[in-house]
Amino acid sequence: MAESLSCTCVITGGGPAGVMAGFLLARAGVDVIVLEKHADFFRDFRGDTIHPSTTNVLAELGLLEEFLALPHSQLAYAEGEFGDERFRLGDFTHLPARCRGIVMMPQWDFLNFLASQGKRHPGFRLMMATEATGLLRSGERVTGVTAKTAAGEIKITADLVIGADGRHSTLRDAAGLQVTELGAPMDVLWFRLTPQPNDQHAALGRFADGQGLVMLDRGDYWQCALIIRKGTAEAVKAEGLAAFRARVARLAKRASADEIASLDDVKLLTVAVNRLTDWCRPGLLFIGDAAHAMSPIGGVGINLALQDAIAAANILAEPLRRKSVSLDDLRRVQKRRHFPTWATQKMQVAIQNNVIDPMLASGKTPQVPRIIRLAQRWTWLQRIPARIIGMGVRPEHVRTPVLGAG
Numbered sequence: 001m002a003e004s005l006s007c008t009c010v011i012t013g014g015g016p017a018g019v020m021a022g023f024l025l026a027r028a029g030v031d032v033i034v035l036e037k038h039a040d041f042f043r044d045f046r047g048d049t050i051h052p053s054t055t056n057v058l059a060e061l062g063l064l065e066e067f068l069a070l071p072h073s074q075l076a077y078a079e080g081e082f083g084d085e086r087f088r089l090g091d092f093t094h095l096p097a098r099c100r101g102i103v104m105m106p107q108w109d110f111l112n113f114l115a116s117q118g119k120r121h122p123g124f125r126l127m128m129a130t131e132a133t134g135l136l137r138s139g140e141r142v143t144g145v146t147a148k149t150a151a152g153e154i155k156i157t158a159d160l161v162i163g164a165d166g167r168h169s170t171l172r173d174a175a176g177l178q179v180t181e182l183g184a185p186m187d188v189l190w191f192r193l194t195p196q197p198n199d200q201h202a203a204l205g206r207f208a209d210g211q212g213l214v215m216l217d218r219g220d221y222w223q224c225a226l227i228i229r230k231g232t233a234e235a236v237k238a239e240g241l242a243a244f245r246a247r248v249a250r251l252a253k254r255a256s257a258d259e260i261a262s263l264d265d266v267k268l269l270t271v272a273v274n275r276l277t278d279w280c281r282p283g284l285l286f287i288g289d290a291a292h293a294m295s296p297i298g299g300v301g302i303n304l305a306l307q308d309a310i311a312a313a314n315i316l317a318e319p320l321r322r323k324s325v326s327l328d329d330l331r332r333v334q335k336r337r338h339f340p341t342w343a344t345q346k347m348q349v350a351i352q353n354n355v356i357d358p359m360l361a362s363g364k365t366p367q368v369p370r371i372i373r374l375a376q377r378w379t380w381l382q383r384i385p386a387r388i389i390g391m392g393v394r395p396e397h398v399r400t401p402v403l404g405a406g
């Protein structure tokens, strides 16, 4: 017979959304179980951009110094090269933030950090290597989840299930919720390059001859993203390692990219931009990528997932403590987070359609938008994109009290 557990809130998925929600709810005195299907957080690169909206929250939690003591690098500017011309696109140094730049930290370090903070509260329980497989129901209401562990199946009953199991969410399928696809013209290939002596430290996008390469300075290496036409990853890889190295070297303006030892080191991100119409059902709420997959433009996915978690904890901690969480409470979370999601995706899709798609289709170097030229003279204009990316739309603040002993 399946083992049974019970708690006030079970969260499926130990990504940024799930671990942050678990930590904040436990900190607010709620009894939480977070399920993560993998045995550890140390997996493929999944995006490492921690924006000022997030570092502000860590400062509110009194954790910023401890967080910044972990190995990281910091990017103060975003720059772009169109053919041979270089421009500053964003200046993060004027943001209303304690950390005026994008902190680059491996996601597994960040998740370990958040999980260690969660474990300081008695209500926090993280079950690794435990995969949610389905929903438990009583009539219309979701009352828990079934899950698979090495020791067999378990059932976890809870007043609320939070689905934070990412953009291929099992629970979203189980709940039969409708996903609206907004589409994306591109996929992205991720890999690393070694720094060269004259490299300038920044987040840099290079656009030439119908191709785009984004390079993020990570101190001892560059995290690089080659933008390719949707669905062409296999064709790009089929051209072979030498052709790939030559393509990268040309775009990165290097003599060679021979440090890419194998195409196995090149990881595909199949870009999806979508969102749920309804984020909740009685007893069930989705947050993070499970509610909305973001385009990689702006590197906002992690930060939006974290913001959802903060909003969910702010709104739900009290009704969860009272054990009376209603569908209206869950709808308040969706209402709070729908606009930032909608607005961010709207901007991402506009850039995809007006810049990336024409560039990939034409094979030409894109024209430099006039506003970018203007921003080189009126440098304050560079603060606007930095603000939109760095602070996001409707940044959240921690409103939950510390009730779970820290």
Ligand SMILES: Cc1cc2nc3c(=O)[nH]c(=O)nc-3n(C[C@H](O)[C@H](O)[C@H](O)COP(=O)(O)OP(=O)(O)OC[C@H]3O[C@@H](n4cnc5c(N)ncnc54)[C@H](O)[C@@H]3O)c2cc1C
Binding pocket: 012, 013, 014, 015, 016, 017, 018, 035, 036, 037, 038, 045, 046, 047, 048, 049, 130, 131, 132, 133, 164, 165, 166, 167, 169, 170, 171, 190, 267, 268, 269, 287, 288, 289, 290, 294, 296, 298, 299, 300, 301, 302, 303, 305
């Ligand atoms: C290659 C790549 C590069 C990216 N680059 C960036 C970037 O530079 N900046 C940025 O902001 N975003 C980036 N992203 C997106 C970013 O990683 C996501 O937006 C963010 O991680 C979403 O957080 P989440 O917690 O909602 O979901 P995820 O991070 O997807 O976490 C979901 C978790 O749930 C677990 N899980 C899944 N199913 C189950 C189940 N049934 N039971 C239990 N656990 C389950 C998964 O193992 C995972 O740990 C990138 C993504 C990829 C793949």
